[in-house]
Amino acid sequence: MKGLKTVYICSECEYTSPKWLGKCPKCGAWNSFVEDVVSLEPQATAKKRVLADFGSSEVRPFSELDIPEYIRTATGLSELDRVLGGGLVCGSVVLLSGEPGIGKSTLLLQISxxxxxxRKVLYVSGEESEGQIKLRANRLKTAGKNLYMLTETNVEKILAATDKLKPEVIIVDxxxxxxxxQSNSTAGSVAQVKEATMSFIAKAKSEGISVILVGHVNKEGSIAGPKVLEHMVDAVxxxxxxxxxxxxxxxxNKNRFGSTNEIGVFEMTDAGLREVPNPSEMxxxxRPTDISGNCAVCTVEGTRPIVAEIQALVSPTxxxxxxxxxxxxxxTRTYLILAILEKRLGLRFSQNDVYLNVIGGxxxxxxxxxxAIALALISSLTDTVIPDDLIAIGELGLSGECRGVANVSQRVKEAARLGFTKAVIPTRNFEHDKFECDIELIPIKNVYDVLKVIKNQPKK
Ligand SMILES: Nc1ncnc2c1ncn2[C@@H]1O[C@H](COP(=O)(O)OP(=O)(O)OP(=O)(O)O)[C@@H](O)[C@H]1O
Ligand SMILES: [Mg+2]
Ligand SMILES: [Zn+2]
Incomplete structure (x- = not known):
């Protein structure tokens, strides 16, 4: 085509080169170059656009700044609301990424x-036909009140439709x-993805519309497109x-309006995503019982304790x-724990293959x-069963000491609720924390004490 040329752009830092390069000379990323087509004429309009209009551009004393009042809307899925920090914020731009077929469109149709x-919701799909969406909506039993559909991929047309409809939420799939x-590059290219995102962000910020963008992930699992995309949006x-x-x-992975520790758990069913308020039970x-190599642990994700099971398989290599x-x-944590067990307890892992797995992904x-990892490893190596009703919580230091961790009483309480009767915890927590649940507490000072837990158990 006349007036156009092919270039290669680094998807990490947007460095542009006339030929393909294996390593980016600017940011040092490997295999980050993707082909793109750009216009030879400089684009004055594209340069002039700003990301967001934040109102005043005056210098003001910090002490006089107002604290904004975020308006949040519940999405109907409290698991998602928790991750968002308490609901979808007005005027925010959220990027939802995930592997193909994981259920992104399903989730968004459900919340719309x-x-x-x-609120008035506009669902823009550039991937599926109206019929396909309608079929899914029927399967999910979506009533679709106040929900508007648009199958379109041209951003200018979408924004024009938005001006007419005046939605409060736009979903872009x-x-x-x-x-x-604004850009001559092909759809899906680094430049296009960036430009399109900028247009939606500008719209969101200037008119207080919440925008949810679906982002594909590439082979490596990161969001396909420029890295700056993640910097531009409010939440990923x-x-x-x-x-x-x-x-x-x-x-x-990022949230300007809430914590990034919270997780939401769902189950995919024929009727769509179902919330799992008690992930531990799921x-x-x-879980296999009465078998060596397993140990339960209680981790804290955000504000919620979740009991999971660690499985280890140690077999001669x-x-x-x-x-x-x-x-x-x-x-690195695996190697560290193996090294501690080898050095402090003289256990021979070096002649064995070690496989570790957390059940439930x-x-x-x-x-x-x-x-718990240490217990699972020793249990598998020595073929000793760890009781199914035992849970282990604690951090190991390099000298083999068991260090205290946060929220032990909360973790132990969750374990007790699920029917665990013994909890192996750091001595420090045993001495300093308050426990108000019916569970036998086994304090552990160091890795040598761990052996005592294992010692009196049956072989399997
Ligand atoms: N009866 C059903 N028909 C179709 N899909 C179903 C059905 N029941 C459950 N599913 C699930 O829905 C998933 C598809 O979800 P969805 O289309 O929302 O994914 P997506 O993340 O949007 O994928 P893509 O990246 O391809 O757009 C399937 O992988 C499947 O697990
Ligand atoms: Mg989809
Ligand atoms: Zn680069």
């Missing part, structure tokens, strides 16, 4: 139904299918889970260097899970 009770006339929510299993977890549902695989547990990024 509830949002529709109080997905941002990668949108294109704006990730919808995760194993597609073959039915539960889904939603977490905030996670423990099919047939490789020159033994394998270490962990699912849901940080690699939960990510345990808390050191409070150390003790």
């Amino acid at each position: 139904d509830t949002l529709g009770k109080t 997905s941002i990668q299918t949108m294109y704006t006339e 929510l990730c919808f995760e889970g194993d597609r073959r299993q039915c539960y889904r977890i939603i977490r905030a 996670l423990l549902a099919d 047939s490789f020159p260097s033994p394998r270490r695989t962990s699912n849901g547990i940080d690699y 939960l990510d345990l990024d808390e050191p409070a899970a150390d003790l």
Whole structure:
């Protein structure tokens, strides 16, 4: 085409090069270049646009600034509201990302139904036909009051439709299918995704409309498009889970209006996503009993204690260097705990492959899970069963000491509620915390005490 040229753009920092490069000379990212088409004529209009109009541009003393009152709307799914920080904020832009088929469109159609009770919702789809959406809506039993549909990918046309309809919430499924006339690049390219997002953010901020953008993820699991996308929006929510299993977890990677620790748990059913207010019960549902290598732990996600089970499999290796695989547990943490057990207890993991897994696809990024990981590992190595009604909470230090962790009484309480009768906890918490539940507490000072827990158990 005349007036256009092909360039390669780094999807991390937007460095532009006339030829493809393996490594970005600006930000150092590998394999980050994607092909794009740009106009040879400079685009004056694109440069002039601003992200958001925040009202005044005067210099004001800090002490005189007003505290904004965020107006939040409940989405009807309290699990999602919790992750958002208490509901969808007016004028905010939320990016919802997730693997294909995880249920992004399903979630958004479900919430547009509830949002529709109080707000006018425009659902823009660039991926599915009206018929497909209607079919899904029927399956989800969406009433669709105050819900308007638009199948369109042209941002200018969408914004024009918005000016006419005056919705209070706009859902864009997905941002990668949108294109704006401001840029000559192809839909889905770095430049287009960025420009389209900017247009929606500008609309949201200037008119107080809440915008939810669906974002695809690429092979590596990050959001397809420029990294700046995540900086531009107010909140980035990730919808995760194993597609073959039915539960889904939603977490905030970024949130300007709430904490990022909270998670929301859902179950995918024929009738759509169902909230799981008691994730522990779900996670423990099919747990194997009376078998070595398992230990329960209670982690705290945001304000909620969640009991999960750690599984370890330690088996003699047939490789020159033994394998270490962990699912849901940080690699370095795994190596660290293995090293502590080798050094302090003289346990031989070096001739064994070690597989670790957290049941239910939960990510345990808390050191409070150390003790349970250690117990699961020793249990598998020695073929000793850890009682099913025992839960372990505590962090391990490099000298083998068991360090205190936060919220132990809250964790123990949740375990007691679920029927656990013994809790292995750090001595420090045992001595300093107040416990008001009916559970046997076993204080642990160091990794040597861990052996005592294991010692009197049957072999399996
Ligand atoms: N009866 C059903 N018919 C179709 N899908 C169903 C049904 N019951 C459950 N599902 C679930 O709905 C999922 C599709 O959800 P959805 O279309 O919302 O995903 P998505 O994240 O929007 O995917 P994409 O990235 O392709 O747009 C399926 O993967 C399946 O797990
Ligand atoms: Mg979809
Ligand atoms: Zn770069």
